Amino acid sequence: MLESYVTPILMSYVNRYIKNLKPSDLQLSLWGGDVVLSKLELKLDVLEQELKLPFTFLSGHIHELRIHVPWTKLGSEPVVITINTMECILKLKDGAQEDHESCGSSSTNRSTTESMKSAVKPRRVQQSASPDPDLPPGYVQSLIRRVVNNVNIVINNLILKYVEDDIVLSVNITSAECYTVDEFWDRAFMDISATDLVLRKMINFSDCTVCLDKRNASGKIEFYQEPLLYKCSFRTRLHFTYDNLNSKMPSIIKVHTLVDSLKLSISDQQLPMFIRIMQLGIALYYGEIGNFKDGESEDLICHSKDMLGNITGVEDETSSVMQYPTQYINQDPYLHQDDDQQQGWVSWAWSFVPAIVSYDDEENDSSGTSDGTALHQQKSQSLKDPIISIGFYCTKATVTFKLTEMQAESSYYSPQKVKSKEVICWEQEGTTVEVLMKGEHFFDCQIGFVGCQAMCLKGIMGIKDFEENMNRSEEEAYFFNCGENLSAKGMTYLTNSLFDYRSPENNSIRAEFILDAAHHKETYTEIAGMQRFGAFYMDYLYTMESNSGKVSGNQQDLSSAKSEDFGSVQEMSTKSLIVGPVNLRLDSSAVHRIMKMIVCALEHEYEPYSRTKPDIMDGNKTMPSSEEVASLEEYIPTRLTTFTVLKCTIIIPVAEFNLLDHLMPIIMGEKNLSGLLNATSFQPLRPLPSIRILVDKVNLEHSVPMYAEQLVHTVSSLGQPSDNLLHYCYSHCYLKIFGFQAALTSLDSKGLYCFPVPVIPSFSTAVYGKLIKFPKYWTKRAHVPLTEYIFELPNLTIQATRAQTLLLQTIYQSWCHPVGNVSSVAVNEALLNEVFQTSACECVRMSSAEKVALGKKDLVNFHDFKEAPKRSKCLQPVCYLNSKV
Numbered sequence: 001m002l003e004s005y006v007t008p009i010l011m012s013y014v015n016r017y018i019k020n021l022k023p024s025d026l027q028l029s030l031w032g033g034d035v036v037l038s039k040l041e042l043k044l045d046v047l048e049q050e051l052k053l054p055f056t057f058l059s060g061h062i063h064e065l066r067i068h069v070p071w072t073k074l075g076s077e078p079v080v081i082t083i084n085t086m087e088c089i090l091k092l093k094d095g096a097q098e099d100h101e102s103c104g105s106s107s108t109n110r111s112t113t114e115s116m117k118s119a120v121k122p123r124r125v126q127q128s129a130s131p132d133p134d135l136p137p138g139y140v141q142s143l144i145r146r147v148v149n150n151v152n153i154v155i156n157n158l159i160l161k162y163v164e165d166d167i168v169l170s171v172n173i174t175s176a177e178c179y180t181v182d183e184f185w186d187r188a189f190m191d192i193s194a195t196d197l198v199l200r201k202m203i204n205f206s207d208c209t210v211c212l213d214k215r216n217a218s219g220k221i222e223f224y225q226e227p228l229l230y231k232c233s234f235r236t237r238l239h240f241t242y243d244n245l246n247s248k249m250p251s252i253i254k255v256h257t258l259v260d261s262l263k264l265s266i267s268d269q270q271l272p273m274f275i276r277i278m279q280l281g282i283a284l285y286y287g288e289i290g291n292f293k294d295g296e297s298e299d300l301i302c303h304s305k306d307m308l309g310n311i312t313g314v315e316d317e318t319s320s321v322m323q324y325p326t327q328y329i330n331q332d333p334y335l336h337q338d339d340d341q342q343q344g345w346v347s348w349a350w351s352f353v354p355a356i357v358s359y360d361d362e363e364n365d366s367s368g369t370s371d372g373t374a375l376h377q378q379k380s381q382s383l384k385d386p387i388i389s390i391g392f393y394c395t396k397a398t399v400t401f402k403l404t405e406m407q408a409e410s411s412y413y414s415p416q417k418v419k420s421k422e423v424i425c426w427e428q429e430g431t432t433v434e435v436l437m438k439g440e441h442f443f444d445c446q447i448g449f450v451g452c453q454a455m456c457l458k459g460i461m462g463i464k465d466f467e468e469n470m471n472r473s474e475e476e477a478y479f480f481n482c483g484e485n486l487s488a489k490g491m492t493y494l495t496n497s498l499f500d501y502r503s504p505e506n507n508s509i510r511a512e513f514i515l516d517a518a519h520h521k522e523t524y525t526e527i528a529g530m531q532r533f534g535a536f537y538m539d540y541l542y543t544m545e546s547n548s549g550k551v552s553g554n555q556q557d558l559s560s561a562k563s564e565d566f567g568s569v570q571e572m573s574t575k576s577l578i579v580g581p582v583n584l585r586l587d588s589s590a591v592h593r594i595m596k597m598i599v600c601a602l603e604h605e606y607e608p609y610s611r612t613k614p615d616i617m618d619g620n621k622t623m624p625s626s627e628e629v630a631s632l633e634e635y636i637p638t639r640l641t642t643f644t645v646l647k648c649t650i651i652i653p654v655a656e657f658n659l660l661d662h663l664m665p666i667i668m669g670e671k672n673l674s675g676l677l678n679a680t681s682f683q684p685l686r687p688l689p690s691i692r693i694l695v696d697k698v699n700l701e702h703s704v705p706m707y708a709e710q711l712v713h714t715v716s717s718l719g720q721p722s723d724n725l726l727h728y729c730y731s732h733c734y735l736k737i738f739g740f741q742a743a744l745t746s747l748d749s750k751g752l753y754c755f756p757v758p759v760i761p762s763f764s765t766a767v768y769g770k771l772i773k774f775p776k777y778w779t780k781r782a783h784v785p786l787t788e789y790i791f792e793l794p795n796l797t798i799q800a801t802r803a804q805t806l807l808l809q810t811i812y813q814s815w816c817h818p819v820g821n822v823s824s825v826a827v828n829e830a831l832l833n834e835v836f837q838t839s840a841c842e843c844v845r846m847s848s849a850e851k852v853a854l855g856k857k858d859l860v861n862f863h864d865f866k867e868a869p870k871r872s873k874c875l876q877p878v879c880y881l882n883s884k885v
Contacts, residue, residue, distance in 0.1 A: 003031055003071070005140055006147060010067060010079075017043055018062070035067040042088070054289050058089040058163070075143060076189055078150040078180070087159040092280070092289070146191045149199055153178045164280075165606060166214050167273045168221060174207035174231075183508060185237060192242060196508070199250070203236040212270045212277075223418055225270055226402075234259040237498040239505050249386060252511065256391035256498040264399045267420055271401070271597065272604035279609060288610035385439035387513055391497050394431040395486070400424070401597055403460070423460045424593045428452040429486040430493035430533065441544040442515050446524070448533035450493055451483035456589045460596060463657050465589045465684075472684065473751050479590035481583045483535020492532045517543045517572060526578050526644065537578045544571045571637040571706060581647040588656045595663040602666065624714050629725075632714070636728045637706035645698040653690035653747065654827060655814035687832055688747040689807055692756050696739025704731040708773040716777040726784065730770040738764045744804060746836055754836055759800050759808070766792040803834040 007030050015021050019041040029035040042060035063085035070077040158173040181202045182188040192199055210229040213221045234257055241252035266274055283289050402420040430450030437443045455477040456466050466472060494500045496511075504511040514520050520541060529537030546569050624632075705711045705728050715725045740763055743756030768790040778784050800808065810827060 005144055006069065006074070006079075007031065009144070009148075010069070014065075014067070017046060018065075019043055030067065030069060031071075033069055033071055035065070037062075037065040039063065040065055054093050054284065055090045055162075056093050058091055060086075060088040062086045074147060078152045078189060079147060080152045080154065082154045083156070083158075085157045085159070086155060087161070089161045089163065091163050146189075149191055150180045150189050152180075163215075164276075166216070167276060168211075168213045168215050169273075169277060170211045170213075172209045172211070173205055174209075176203065176205050178203045183506075192245060194245060197242040197244065197247075198505075199240040199242070201238040201240075203238065204233075205235070206233050207231040208233065212273050214269060214273065225267055225404075225418065226265055226420060228264055228266065228270065228274070230263070230265075232259065232262060239498055241510065252387045252389070252513075254389045254391075254498055254505065254511075256389075256393065258494075258497075258499050259392075259394045260396070262394050262397040264397070265402060266399065267402045267404045268596075268600040268603075269404060271600045272602075272606070275601055276604070276606050283609035387438050387515075388436070389513070390435040392431075392433040393494055393497060393499060395429070397428045397431055399426040399428075400457075401593075403596070421459075422457040424454065424597070425457055426452065426454050429483075430489065430491075432493045432533070434497075436513060438513075438515055443540075443542040444520065445540040446529075446538065448493065448529060448537040449483065449535050450486050450489045450533050451535050452480075453478050453482070454480035454590075456593060460589070460593055461659055461662070463588075463592070463659070465657070476751055479585045479587060483533070483580050489534055495532060517541065517545070521574075526576070529576075529578055530580055530646070533580075535580045538576065540573075540575045542571070542573045544569060546570065570635050573637070573639040573706060575639070575641040577641075577643045579643075579645045579648075581649075582645065583649045585651045585653070587651075587653045588658065591655075592657075592659060592663070595660065595667065599663055599666045623717055628714070629718070632711070632725060633722065636711065636725075638728065639704050639706050641702045643698075643700040643702075645695070648693075648695040648698065650693040650695075651690050651745070651753075652693070652811065653688045654685065654811050656685050656688070658815060658817070660815070685827060686747070686749040687754075687827075689811060689827060689832060689835075690745050690747060690753075691759075691808070691811060692743045692745045692753075694739070694741050694743075694762075695737060696762075697736075698738075699734075699736045701734040702732070705729065705773065712772075712774045712777050716781070730772050732770045733768070735767045736764075737766070740764065744807060744835060746832060757804065757835060759798065759804060761797050761799070763796050764794065765796075768792075801835075803831055807831055807835050 007027055010030060011023060011026055014026065014037075015023060018037070021037075026035065026037075040062040042057075042062065044057035044060055047057055047060065048055075062083055064083070066080075066082040066084070068080040068082075070079070155173070155176040158171075158176055160171045162169040179187055179202060180190050181200045182190055183196075183200070185200065185202060187202075190199070208229065209227050209231055211225070211227045213225050215221050236255065236257040239252075239254040239256075240250035241254075243251045280289075400422050401424045402422050404418050404420045406418060428449050429452070432446070432448050434446045435444070436446075456479060457477070459465055459467050466477060491500070496503050498505055500506065514523055524539050526537075529539065708729075708731075712729050715721045715729050718725070740760070741758070742760040743758045745756045746754040748754065770788050772778060772784070772786045775786050778786065806828075810831075
């Protein structure tokens with residue numbers, strides 16, 4: 001009967017993760033078609049073992065679990081698993097405790113792992129029971145595969161909480177549903193066929209709310225902050241491509257998520273906690289927080305610590321220590337995946353879908369023979385290294401920063417309430433985050449967005465600059481603008497995603513991926529990135545290759561390789577960041593809001609996740625062999641970062657108010673004892689003189705050796721290292737600036753900028769510098785320079801009249817000399833007339849060629865001055881450049 005095949009599969013997973021279940025009662029309920037279980041406790045130790053994350057579960061329970069099995073229509077209707085109210089609380093594991101338990105009691109952990117493995121084996125034997133004689137094995141396998149591929153999972157009221165220090169991060173999802181869809185992404189009962197080796201699924205998340213609150217010393221939250229994210233809905237499309245019907249693992253996995261509107265709200269009290277959570281993610285990514293996979297790896301790590309000392313990230317370098325010599329110890333997190341880690345990160349989610357019965361049969365049958373072992377290794381290798389594409393897409397995102405203040409109620413016993421005020425807002429359109437990886441030898445991450453802008457909201461620090469009664473224009477509130485408008489750009493940010501109707505997956509075509517470094521660089525160029533996005537584009541590429549081709553994802557092959565073959569492994573890491581045309585106005589309102597955010601971010605007492613370890617000099621340096629030196633001469637892995645700004649316009653006006661003396665001491669680490677000013681009004685200064693800076697292009701290149709300490713330790717032990725080896729022991733920085741020019745301009749009462757008066761005509765410059773890594777190893781090498789700088793400036797011209805110089809001095813003093821109130825800032829009107837009126841008359845009489853020669857090309861673009869009438873005297877400042885920032 002079908003019950004004898006389907007029931008053990010469902011029972012195995014329910015019994016595996018839920019405590020105190022009676023298999024007999026569960027089996028009877030399943031045969032009836034419906035199961036209802038209430039007040040269930042999760043097996044937290046099993047979850048921690050499965051997830052393999054540096055988190056521990058404090059609690060986990062399910063209020064109600066429902067399983068519906070349509071026995072009479074099992075081939076056409078899905079099995080529905082419904083979870084009502086699931087809550088889990090996590091916290092970060094204690095690193096010191098983990099280190100002690102890993103190195104001190106690895107045998108206990110290994111015995112626990114072995115007992116869990118032995119506990120899993122009977123389940124597989126039970127699954128692989130002899131097939132029913134009335135049902136052919138092929139039919140059973142096909143039917144079970146259809147059942148598995150069409151399981152619907154519904155979670156109502158999912159609550160996840162993470163606690164650390166005084167941080168309480170909670171995620172509440174009202175409803176989440178996962179179901180199978182057809183080629184049009186509509187709900188359907190589908191199966192993999194020989195003509196269409198594809199499985200598609202959809203996950204819908206409704207009303208996702210994220211809260212970030214602070215708890216006191218007793219662990220209670222005194223007052224609740226406004227949610228970071230409130231009732232956000234998004235949908236995820238999953239696309240699995242198989243090589244054949246017998247494939248146990250898809251060869252291509254695509255998981256793409258689309259959010260139409262994302263509105264984040266961060267208060268001054270939430271900002272340091274939010275940064276702390278971001279730092280946690282970065283520390284996990286770079287392996288700065290150790291977590292151990294099983295007892296065997298722990299033994300190796302303890303031994304490696306004795307051999308290599310405390311190297312950063314060594315806790316996650318189980319496989320790398322085995323594969324590479326000490327000068328090539330890997331520190332990239334996505335290369336730290338041993339077999340168990342891949343099972344925990346890549347195959348973990350897939351393991352929740354029960355395996356096909358025949359797979360367990362083959363595995364059990366082949367475990368007793370050497371040929372079977374080889375076959376199993378071949379199969380396990382074929383299951384590894386699928387092409388994984390993960391994408392996140394957001395149509396419009398808004399981040400609002402708020403300042404809060406406590407307000408007590410009229411009654412003494414009434415609780416305190418928090419009143420918030422929005423001060424700054426960031427708007428972003430067309431956001432894309434894409435990750436493409438294949439095993440250990442290829443990883444690529446691309447981030448981009450089409451357009452963004454920032455604006456000031458309401459007043460700040462007692463200055464009512466953008467309050468409702470100030471009547472400041474909406475255009476003046478925007479102080480930052482970059483990129484293009486999404487309506488004009490189109491949906492280019494969704495290119496080749498599962499939400500793009502032109503993508504290969506949506507046209508029944510097998511997608512092709514670029515997994516070669518050279519081809520990748522030719523395709524994803526700076527021009528291609530700007531054409532797709534326009535505002536910002538980042539491409540982070542990591543590859544690991546060998547002289548004979550790509551390195552296999554099977555680490556057992558590398559660990560068994562000969563030591564002389566290690567030099568053939570070549571790693572490369574490149575990061576390119578491109579910023580499109582940028583317009584930035586650093587006025588008082590914008591600067592004080594940015595500085596206030598920095599002050600709020602620094603107001604915390606959190607310990608860093610990774611601490612700088614003391615430098616320990618190794619007095620007994622071992623000379624590297626000639627083979628190792630030759631390998632280093634041939635190739636040394638480096639990290640290359642390039643940052644490019646294509647066009648930049650910066651305007652720095654006179655400070656209309658200056659309270660930096662209250663902010664800078666806190667940023668510099670000093671105590672600020674003076675109270676804030678309480679200004680009740682703000683009168684904008686008009687005309688407002690400003691400095692306008694234009695830069696055609698800025699390019700910054702930075703390169704550093706990938707494994708600096710190991711490399712420097714090896715090279716410094718050589719008697720006469722070559723220039724090539726010494727070159728790679730430095731971090732190199734090269735800054736190039738093209739078309740830099742500065743001018744004076746003025747903002748009138750209509751929000752229009754007057755024509756610029758050149759102060760510094762266009763010029764280009766370049767700066768090169770290098771800094772040796774780990775100078776402690778070079779103290780006895782006087783001939784090796786620690787630093788070196790080269791500055792190149794072909795020509796520089798500064799031209800300014802006395803009036804222009806005085807105006808520059810006024811702008812400088814307004815920022816450098818704090819003032820008590822707004823009215824004390826005064827701009828000499830006669831000085832402005834002398835600077836701008838005289839220049840206006842000269843500009844009118846100039847020809848187009850003369851303006852170009854003086855760096856006034858922007859004037860020519862807006863007006864034809866050859867037809868302008870000649871004036872003997874300017875009555876008022878005339879605005880010829882009718883443009884807004």
